[in-house]
Amino acid sequence: MKDQRSYFETADFQSALPYQFLAGAVGLCLVFIEVGMAQMPVFYGASPLLSWIFVYYIRLYHVSLLPVGTVFLIGLIGDLLLSDVLGGRATAMILAIYVTDARRARLEQYDFGSLWFDFVIFTAGILIFQLFFFSIINLAIPSLSAILFQLGVTIILFPISFFLITLSHRLLQRLGLAS
Amino acid sequence: MRVSDKAKVRQRRITHGLLVLFSFSLMFLGKADIAALQKIRTGSSGFLAPIVDVISAPIRGIETMIEGMRTVASLRAENVRLQGENELLKRWKRRAEILENENRQLRSVTGAINAKNRVPITARAVTAPGGAFAHTVLLQHGRDAGIERGNPVVTADGLVGITIEVGVSYSRILMVTDINARIPVILATSSWPGLTVGKNGAYLELQFLPDEASPKIGDLVLTSGHGGVLPSGIPVGRVDSIENGTILVKPAVDLRNIGYVSIMTGGLDGIDTKKLSLEKFYTPLPVGDGVRLLEGLNSAGKRQ
Numbered sequence: 001m002k003d004q005r006s007y008f009e010t011a012d013f014q015s016a017l018p019y020q021f022l023a024g025a026v027g028l029c030l031v032f033i034e035v036g037m038a039q040m041p042v043f044y045g046a047s048p049l050l051s052w053i054f055v056y057y058i059r060l061y062h063v064s065l066l067p068v069g070t071v072f073l074i075g076l077i078g079d080l081l082l083s084d085v086l087g088g089r090a091t092a093m094i095l096a097i098y099v100t101d102a103r104r105a106r107l108e109q110y111d112f113g114s115l116w117f118d119f120v121i122f123t124a125g126i127l128i129f130q131l132f133f134f135s136i137i138n139l140a141i142p143s144l145s146a147i148l149f150q151l152g153v154t155i156i157l158f159p160i161s162f163f164l165i166t167l168s169h170r171l172l173q174r175l176g177l178a179s
Numbered sequence: 180m181r182v183s184d185k186a187k188v189r190q191r192r193i194t195h196g197l198l199v200l201f202s203f204s205l206m207f208l209g210k211a212d213i214a215a216l217q218k219i220r221t222g223s224s225g226f227l228a229p230i231v232d233v234i235s236a237p238i239r240g241i242e243t244m245i246e247g248m249r250t251v252a253s254l255r256a257e258n259v260r261l262q263g264e265n266e267l268l269k270r271w272k273r274r275a276e277i278l279e280n281e282n283r284q285l286r287s288v289t290g291a292i293n294a295k296n297r298v299p300i301t302a303r304a305v306t307a308p309g310g311a312f313a314h315t316v317l318l319q320h321g322r323d324a325g326i327e328r329g330n331p332v333v334t335a336d337g338l339v340g341i342t343i344e345v346g347v348s349y350s351r352i353l354m355v356t357d358i359n360a361r362i363p364v365i366l367a368t369s370s371w372p373g374l375t376v377g378k379n380g381a382y383l384e385l386q387f388l389p390d391e392a393s394p395k396i397g398d399l400v401l402t403s404g405h406g407g408v409l410p411s412g413i414p415v416g417r418v419d420s421i422e423n424g425t426i427l428v429k430p431a432v433d434l435r436n437i438g439y440v441s442i443m444t445g446g447l448d449g450i451d452t453k454k455l456s457l458e459k460f461y462t463p464l465p466v467g468d469g470v471r472l473l474e475g476l477n478s479a480g481k482r483q
Contacts, residue, residue: 029234032227036235038309040242041435045356045379047309068195072202080223081231081317082310084359086216087205094199127311134312137210140358143380146311 016064023058023065027074030054035081046150049123051078052093053154053161056119059097060107071097085134092129096122112159120155127151217344225346228317232305297331297410297443300324304437305349314357314379318440321346329408331443337414337431338362338402339440350442355383355415355430363406364415366392367399375400375415375428383416385426394418400428410443 030051037047051074058066075090083089100107100122107118127147135141208216250257302318320326322345332339332352340360344351353360360377364385371392375383385400398418404411416428 032231032234033238035231035306035309036238038307039235039239043309044435045308045314045381046311068198072198075202076205077227078310080220081227081306082308082313084310084313084315084357085206086209086220087202088312091199091202091206094195094202098195130312133206137206138358142312142358143378146380150311 019065020067020070023062024070024073027051027054027058027066027070028077031074031078031081034078038082043153046146046153047082048150048153048157049126050154050157050161051075052123052126053119053158054165055093055097056100056122057162057165059100060104063101063104068094068097083130085130085137088130088133089126092126095129096126112162116155116158119158123151123154221344221346221351224317224344224351225321225349228305228319228349231317232319235306297445298325299441299443300326301439301441302350303439307437308354308356308434311379314354314360314377314434315343316340316352316354316437318342318350318352318442319348320442321348321350323348324442325444326350326442327444331402331409331413332440333413333443334432334437334440336433337416338409339432339434339437341409342442352440354434356380356434362409362415363403364400365403365411366394366418367401368395369393372403372405373400382419382427382429385418385428388426394421394426396421 028051034047034050037043037050038045055066055071055074059071071093072090075093076087078089079086107115110118127150131142131147209220300320302320302324305317305319307316308314316339318332326342326345328342328345330342332342338355340352340354340357342350343353355362355375355377356379357377358379360375360383362375362383363372364375365372366388369392371389371394373388373392374386376386377383385394388394396418400415400417402409402411402413402415414431416430418426419429420427
């Protein structure tokens with residue numbers, strides 16, 4: 001007779017693919033939420049980069065969950081829905097995560113304040129990169145106030161989002177769905 | 180590190196390098212107006228729009244709730260304001276009737292040709308501009324409702340933009356505030372022509388206005404109808420500030436709060452909307468050649 005305990009044991013996912021798929025889906029959902037938030041007059045023309053906050057957190061603490069290809073896809077869909085330059089955000093995000101990856105060992109030792117400051121630098125870098133190529137391609141400089149507002153809102157929302165992501169992660173750990 | 184591990188790392192680095200290269204080249208290819216890329220973009224927008232619509236429904240709900248609470252709080256003041264506005268509108272209606280009659284009589288005298296009637300289609304905005312680099316909006320109708328590229332999009336207050344991508348059931352509009360939007364306009368008070376240029380911000384810049392034109396703050400800016408794509412007389416905005424020769428126009432429509440819009444279909448006969456190239460319509464003549472600096476097609480489609 002087969003041991004009945006085996007039926008109630010948690011499934012052992014050897015492959016990281018289901019988790020990667022889940023992380024990718026959350027990232028994409030955040031892009032759609034960004035688009036949705038733009039319908040609120042306060043965020044008109046400059047909704048916070050929620051997907052970037054998520055990518056930054058996951059690449060810092062759970063790098064295997066979010067491959068570069070998924071980051072590219074998240075950035076590209078953001079470009080399709082929100083940007084004029086197709087691939088602008090995607091390229092900026094990929095380059096930013098390469099730099100983050102190179103500094104991960106040091107970043108993991110940082111306290112929250114330093115991490116926040118680091119995030120500010122990276123987010124500003126992404127927006128400056130987009131602004132630079134947008135200006136070259138369109139031969140025009142867009143309104144800087146909207147870009148600064150987007151940067152400011154993203155920076156302000158970083159601690160809240162960070163807390164929520166950490167909370168969700170701990171919840172998943174308790175349920176035995178995350179390591 | 181084993182040899183196989185080294186090979187894997189090398190392979191990954193090459194893949195990542197190619198991905199960056201592809202992403203980088205996409206930025207320039209996207210602007211090159213390549214038909215295949217445009218089709219992919221339009222198709223994917225059509226695919227993503229319903230998902231965005233579903234996900235942003237709760238956000239719209241929250242926004243409606245906040246708006247409702249704000250309205251209830253100011254109900255009394257709003258009522259007084261509306262009564263005053265109603266009185267004013269009644270006076271304007273009487274004035275409009277008189278002017279309409281006068282206009283009809285003048286048209287019959289001068290033999291002016293009425294512009295072709297356009298059929299308005301009401302559509303719901305699925306998205307709103309969320310990025311600082313583009314002011315475009317996805318609408319719920321596309322080719323299935325007879326929408327074509329180049330159709331003007333308006334609300335009761337004035338011009339919102341123009342359709343630039345048309346899919347089967349979704350279309351994308353370029354708003355007047357987008358950096359790529361150039362609208363031929365006239366000043367309502369003096370009829371001097373100019374061009375409004377978007378800045379990806381809240382205001383438009385009025386450019387190419389002749390020196391003789393002396394715009395004043397509050398002057399109404401209307402579409403001129405030059406080029407034949409947009410009909411004339413649609414309010415674009417009002418002059419908001421004039422500083423160091425820079426004239427800023429505040430859009431007539433509150434673009435932050437767009438729910439439903441009207442797309443004015445038709446009226447593009449004689450214009451190849453797939454190839455809206457400048458050369459086909461206007462040929463620059465040598466300076467000092469004569470009275471006109473440009474030749475082109477008039478509103479009846481004849482070369483002049």
